[in-house]
Amino acid sequence: MQSMDELFKGRHFEREVIVLCVRWYLRFKLSLRDLVEMMAERGLALAHTTIMRWVQRFVPEFEKRWNRFARKAGRSWRVDETYVKIRGKWTYLYRAVDRDGQTVDFRLSANRDVKAAKAFFRKALETQGRPPVSITLDGYAASHRAVRELPAQSSRWKDTRLRSSKYLNNMIEQDHRGVKSRINPMLGFKVFDRAAVTIAGVELLHRVRKGQFNLGRLHVRGQAAPAIWNAVLSA
Template identity: 35%
Template sequence: MGTGATVSYKGFRFPAEVISHAVWLYFRFPLAFREVEELLLARGIIVSHETVRQWCDRFGPEYAAALRRRRPRAGDKWHLDEVFIKVNGVRQYLWRAVDQDGHVLDILVQSRRDAKAAKRFMAKLMKKQCRVPRVLVTDKCRSYGPAHRELMRSVEHRSHRGLNNRAENSHQPTRQRERAMKYFRSPRSAQKFLAAFSQISPHFRPRRHMMTASAYRAEMTTRFALWDHITGVTALPTAS
């Protein structure tokens, strides 16, 4: 796992254990900042919901980036999809890419769903991954065609609604969170939250239906240990 976390808490009054726990609560469960404040109070930790907001805003993206760096190399089949979300009452589009294993590769909030928006998302995706996939899977949205021909002409493009369940399923946790939050305040805040959420939330959501109870517990123990590592928290000793 490396030599230790690089997250700096200099200037923050509370220790890493409290901050990372608050950030975990907010990104893992559909909670408001005031509800996280209440859960911390139940543990004897007195902190305002505005401070929780500042922690999530400051450390959420950093924790997410650390998790992303430790993920295995993405698969070679990329599924792209777009859904509308409400940002301060205005319709925006959330573009998302996942690989064949369901790992989120990238997301982008945009105001349009046209070919220019598709090209922008594909270019951002290619830049982050530093390569192109073997296969690109999309729904029947016509915006993907021109972007594919311009940016990924050598890549096989499969366009069929029934093939893209992997990307569509990846939107479900976002939909649940969107309902709990009521709305996003701005495209910028939506992009920042969803970029962190798309890395932190899946980290704590292994495919439980495919595991035995003991395998699930072992997997979650490993994932919490990694979380402790990247957030700079000393992991508790494993029970013998």
């Protein structure tokens, strides 16, 4: 993993400005041009495309650094898909939370089918490092079929129970709102890969807000957000 100096080497702007712009864009309902105006009030001349490039460049690096401190989610997963428009076409954001509302994982997919559902479950298993005790779904048949077929592909899924409950899945549907409330003001994406990176950043900030990271050893309890981010990225 690159050091902080290496990560931001050659950038025209200081790393504090870059981190602030990326963090604010992903966390708050701000457009790129809103951020340009806000930075101009601080004497910084930025183009909105510069901030867009920062998001694409640094979100994967921020994820790596924050994930070193991630707590594992619980083993009762609530899984659902929501919709994201890319170049005028609906795509599908697979998401899961545990029984306490902590984010398990997410995956953007061009399709909503058995193959896409399996890809999401495999990604979630890799992220968490352990299979769930139960997976709760709504009535969508492809996701049910994917869960039923997983044990044949890996014995790690053999003890996972499948449940179907609209009531229990209210939690994941409510959690979608925290992500969609930030995605919707972005007014649609143009490129799938860029959308995936941006959504990963939104999901990261959503997890940070929910306190899904163990930062005790960094001694940042009670610190302001800039200090916390600097500590995480520097660790």
